[in-house]
Amino acid sequence: MPFNPKYSITEKILNNLTLIASAREVIEQAYLVPKWEASLRRQAKLRNTHSSTAIEGNKLTLEQVEALADGKDVVATERDKKEVLNYLEALDT
Numbered sequence: 001m002p003f004n005p006k007y008s009i010t011e012k013i014l015n016n017l018t019l020i021a022s023a024r025e026v027i028e029q030a031y032l033v034p035k036w037e038a039s040l041r042r043q044a045k046l047r048n049t050h051s052s053t054a055i056e057g058n059k060l061t062l063e064q065v066e067a068l069a070d071g072k073d074v075v076a077t078e079r080d081k082k083e084v085l086n087y088l089e090a091l092d093t
Helices: 011-029 032-055 060-070 078-092
Strands: none
Touching: 032 060, 032 078, 060 078
């Protein structure tokens, strides 16, 4: 039984998909300064850790997550600190 979608690809949709594909290619081919890339990756990791653990009820702020990642101590429950440190470690593996 073949799949019959309940939509049709219009000229406008096709044009938009082409623009998206072109923009993606420009982004993928763009040169990124290595120092910026490292900084962006670190910020993404910290924000990911903060938001993912916050969903589970972790009360640490983004600044506290960053401090823990830098090896500093923060005033928080041991559970919250351990959860963040474990999450950061998991992202590194």
